[in-house]
Amino acid sequence: MAPSEEKQKKLKKLVNLVNRSEIASIKSIVSGVVRIINDPKASIWDLKEMVEIDPPLTAKVLKVANSVYYSPPKKIGEIKQALIWIGFDTLKEMALSQKVSEIFNKNGSVEGYSISSLWKHCVAVALITKMIYRKEFRERGANAYVAGLLHDIGIIVESQFLQNDFSLVLSKAKNAKTNLSEAEQEVFGLNHADIGMAIAENWNLPQEIAGAIGYHENPLKAEQGSSKLASTLYIAEYCSQDSSIGYSEAPFQNNEIFEQCLAELNMDPHALDLIVEDAKRELNEMEDQGLF
Numbered sequence: 001m002a003p004s005e006e007k008q009k010k011l012k013k014l015v016n017l018v019n020r021s022e023i024a025s026i027k028s029i030v031s032g033v034v035r036i037i038n039d040p041k042a043s044i045w046d047l048k049e050m051v052e053i054d055p056p057l058t059a060k061v062l063k064v065a066n067s068v069y070y071s072p073p074k075k076i077g078e079i080k081q082a083l084i085w086i087g088f089d090t091l092k093e094m095a096l097s098q099k100v101s102e103i104f105n106k107n108g109s110v111e112g113y114s115i116s117s118l119w120k121h122c123v124a125v126a127l128i129t130k131m132i133y134r135k136e137f138r139e140r141g142a143n144a145y146v147a148g149l150l151h152d153i154g155i156i157v158e159s160q161f162l163q164n165d166f167s168l169v170l171s172k173a174k175n176a177k178t179n180l181s182e183a184e185q186e187v188f189g190l191n192h193a194d195i196g197m198a199i200a201e202n203w204n205l206p207q208e209i210a211g212a213i214g215y216h217e218n219p220l221k222a223e224q225g226s227s228k229l230a231s232t233l234y235i236a237e238y239c240s241q242d243s244s245i246g247y248s249e250a251p252f253q254n255n256e257i258f259e260q261c262l263a264e265l266n267m268d269p270h271a272l273d274l275i276v277e278d279a280k281r282e283l284n285e286m287e288d289q290g291l292f
């Protein structure tokens with residue numbers, strides 16, 4: 001069998017396992033909220049309905065809306081009131097982060113890997129990616145936040161379904177001082193970005209998201225429709241590692257790719273300092289809201 005055929009076969013098998021597991025429980029809310037984010041005609045009522053069909057998510061959103069951080073004048077008991085108090089945009093992101101956090105809830109038992117710090121890393125990448133779109137590109141970046149939240153979903157899959165080999169990958173990455181993707185490639189013949197992209201495609205998420213997840217470790221090879229988002233994810237990844245936020249999956253940063261991404265996006269690296277500070281502040285606020 002040709003290597004690419006074998007890789008596709010492995011990916012298909014993993015996606016099937018994912019779709020039969022708890023990970024797939026986030027699929028309908030995530031794709032529903034992403035659809036709302038990308039539809040200029042969508043209203044707050046679409047979001048309200050979407051959140052309300054998921055009682056555990058509703059409870060979590062109400063808990064955050066009632067937290068000290070949002071300090072409502074009186075107790076918020078319905079999503080409708082939460083929408084009015086915290087706003088449409090914030091609620092879309094909150095619904096996504098609260099839902100995606102469910103698959104990071106388990107304690108990582110693999111040595112050298114902590115699922116909760118991986119989650120913190122994913123939120124940091126989501127925030128920094130979104131902020132770069134808003135502040136630097138002056139764009140809404142509809143898919144930036146969700147792509148950041150999901151970019152390393154492949155690592156979760158490896159830690160759940162390929163546990164023994166994943167331990168080998170981690171020790172290889174540690175001892176041979178190679179980055180995670182290279183170690184994965186050696187052991188699995190594919191990496192966590194390939195897995196993430198296969199899941200995003202199978203779940204019919206927009207191609208921009210799927211492509212950016214698939215090339216977040218290799219952004220200069222991304223296809224046109226997702227290259228900007230893939231490069232921004234790389235920059236966000238680099239920044240979060242540089243400032244040691246959460247799990248650092250590739251401690252051997254590639255300065256050359258980072259510089260090339262900055263050049264491609266026409267970005268001044270100094271602008272990133274402020275963005276990282278803002279992201280750290282927002283992460284602290286999310287910590288106060290109980291997200292970590």
Ligand SMILES: [Fe+2]
Pocket residue numbers: 151152192216217249
């Ligand atoms: Fe990654």
Ligand SMILES: [Fe+2]
Pocket residue numbers: 121125151152237249
């Ligand atoms: Fe990452």
